[in-house]
Amino acid sequence: xxxxxxxxxxxxxxxxxxxxxxxxxxxxxxxxxxxxxxxxxxxxxxxxxxxxxxxxxxxxxxxxxxxxxxxxxxxxxxxxxxxxxxxxxxxxxxxxxxxxxxxxxxxxxxxxxxxxxxxxxxxxxxxxxxxxxxxxxxxxxxxxxxxxxxxxxxxxxxxxxxxxxxxxxxxxxxxxxxxxxxxxxxxxxxxxxxxxxxxxxxxxxxxxxxxxxxxxxxxxxxxxxxxxxxxxxxxxxxxxxxxxxxxxxxxx
Amino acid sequence: xxxxxxxxxxxxxxxxxxxxxxxxxxxxxxxxxxxxxxxxxxxxxxxxxxxxxxxxxxxxxxxxxxxxxxxxxxxxxxxxxxxxxxxxxxxxxxxxxxxxxxxxxxxxxxxxxxxxx
Numbered sequence: 401x402x403x404x405x406x407x408x409x410x411x412x413x414x415x416x417x418x419x420x421x422x423x424x425x426x427x428x429x430x431x432x433x434x435x436x437x438x439x440x441x442x443x444x445x446x447x448x449x450x451x452x453x454x455x456x457x458x459x460x461x462x463x464x465x466x467x468x469x470x471x472x473x474x475x476x477x478x479x480x481x482x483x484x485x486x487x488x489x490x491x492x493x494x495x496x497x498x499x500x501x502x503x504x505x506x507x508x509x510x511x512x513x514x515x516x517x518x519x520x521x522x523x524x525x526x527x528x529x530x531x532x533x534x535x536x537x538x539x540x541x542x543x544x545x546x547x548x549x550x551x552x553x554x555x556x557x558x559x560x561x562x563x564x565x566x567x568x569x570x571x572x573x574x575x576x577x578x579x580x581x582x583x584x585x586x587x588x589x590x591x592x593x594x595x596x597x598x599x600x601x602x603x604x605x606x607x608x609x610x611x612x613x614x615x616x617x618x619x620x621x622x623x624x625x626x627x628x629x630x631x632x633x634x635x636x637x638x639x640x641x642x643x644x645x646x647x648x649x650x651x652x
Numbered sequence: 653x654x655x656x657x658x659x660x661x662x663x664x665x666x667x668x669x670x671x672x673x674x675x676x677x678x679x680x681x682x683x684x685x686x687x688x689x690x691x692x693x694x695x696x697x698x699x700x701x702x703x704x705x706x707x708x709x710x711x712x713x714x715x716x717x718x719x720x721x722x723x724x725x726x727x728x729x730x731x732x733x734x735x736x737x738x739x740x741x742x743x744x745x746x747x748x749x750x751x752x753x754x755x756x757x758x759x760x761x762x763x764x765x766x767x768x769x
Contacts, residue, residue, distance in 0.1 A: 433747055444718060454661075461662065467667075475664070475669045479664060499673065504683055504697050523676075577694045577769050580758060582719045583719040586712075586719070590709045591731070591735040594735070599746065614709060628711075629707050633699060637697075640702075641699045
């Protein structure tokens with residue numbers, strides 16, 4: 401780890417805004433459509449948690465500590481069925497493998513070579529979940545490099561805190577949603593992801609990966625449940641990458 | 653869940669929830685630390701991550717949790733497709749896509765006679 405003890409003024413030359421300002425901008429960006437969509441999804445989850453018999457503190461502990469809805473849903477199922485610690489951990493780990501390539505793809509974007517410390521990235525990584533990830537992939541490249549990590553931290557912290565509180569309130573207040581409303585809350589997330597993932601893909605390879613992933617996801621879900629997302633990512637991503645390479649070579 | 657100690661769910665949440673999830677994020681930091689934004693490997697990692705998230709999306713639409721599972725699959729597909737088309741048509745505004753998708757789902761669902769229960 402590089403140990404540079406020079407005291408740099410916040411922001412390098414050509415970037416006069418301090419990190420604090422970028423963190424606040426990130427927080428403000430989160431307090432908009434991303435927070436609304438995610439809140440809607442977690443309001444739906446709060447209902448499920450209550451039906452399952454989880455207490456308020458258990459629901460909130462899962463929301464804050466895990467911070468990835470699919471894994472939270474898997475653990476809820478495990479808790480309610482009295483599954484053992486090891487099988488539950490394996491099930492949750494399988495549901496969260498996707499976070500590793502997502503984090504890997506984000507890291508080169510947020511770090512400043514020779515300046516960003518690894519512990520800062522480890523803290524930031526807790527906020528990696530689909531909502532923050534697609535937002536970051538779409539918007540960070542337009543920002544100065546020094547601004548990206550503070551912006552992402554501000555965004556992640558704000559949206560996590562907001563959704564955490566909203567989940568608690570929903571758990572306490574929402575007795576039972578009208579069924580159509582409850583159902584439509586569950587469709588918000590995929591449509592939101594669909595639009596923002598398309599917006600986040602800059603290369604032809606990304607758009608291709610998205611199309612192939614959409615098609616392969618259900619196939620692998622039916623034939624290799626559990627490992628389906630891993631195979632969708634590796635298979636679909638590699639296929640898209642290879643096609644992209646062939647096409648690019650063919651043109652040049 | 654009444655026959656287990658009060659603290660047991662929290663052990664489950666910390667070990668099987670937090671550690672089992674965050675370890676992937678930490679591994680991603682360690683493995684992504686050496687990646688360069690302009691490298692071919694990075695393009696591939698992005699493709700893998702994008703395909704994976706796309707897989708999450710189509711699973712959410714085709715095999716949903718909760719009450720949405722009671723709606724016909726074709727209606728969910730049409731609603732998601734309409735949302736995406738509206739998003740593309742109106743200067744790629746995400747909010748337009750989301751609202752259009754919801755309008756089609758709720759409208760179609762009501763026309764079909766709503767949800768039992």
